[in-house]
Amino acid sequence: VHGGFWGVPKIGVQMDPLPPPLHFLTGRIGVAAVTAGPGVTNTVTAVKNAQMAESPVLLIGGAAATLQKGRGALQDIDQLSLFKTLCKSCVSVRAVRDIVPTLCKAIVTAQSGTPGPVFVELPIDVLYPFHVVEKEIGGTKSARGLRGRVVQWYLQNYIRNLFAGAWEPRDVSPLPVQVPLATEDEVGF
Secondary structure (H helix, E strand, O other): OOOOEOOEOOOOOOOOOOOHHHHHHHOOOEEEEEOOOHHHHOOHHHHHHHHHOOOOEEEEEEEOOHHHOOOOOOOOOOHHHHHOOOOOEEEEOOOHHHHHHHHHHHHHHHHOOOOOEEEEEEEHHHHOOHHHHHHHHOOOOOOOHHHHHHHHHHHHHHHHHHHOOOOOOOOOOOOOOOOOOOOHHHHOO
16 A cells, blocks of 8 residues: 555455356355445456456445435446346445445345456445434524425425434344256256
8 A cells, every 4th residue: 555645545345256166165155345436447358358257246335315316316327227237136225224235235146157257336325324324414493484395394304204214223134145056968967
């Protein structure tokens, strides 16, 4: 690690999927977590390589806050469309309670049948703690006029729905992976 700006080290990251023989020997899935926008777009070639090599890869990409999607937010691009033809599954998480089930299902999808890459988009507002999201988008406590009260009501409902069920216990046991096996006729015995 050399260089950097104002004492912050510069670190390069490259996503290389596991080669097929290694995956078949270890039974493990490759995982990459990248930032929104350019972080996601920089993985397109690696994801295509994983698709061609039939390597199971879970790509977790950040995204603009759900409220700001399609409204010109920083690094807000249609990431799901970008990976639709490259991945077995492309999903955006819309509520905190859905993070674990979505990731579990994505891992199973990547490993089941013909292995391949999957993409899970995690908007920034589902990643931050409740108090941070409430402070940032909760609106003012003393809304003026009907319009102000309607906006305040909408934002408070949005935050409640975003975090609804987030603290309930979830089943985190692994889901079964469907691996196709060759029949005796296909093997030639």
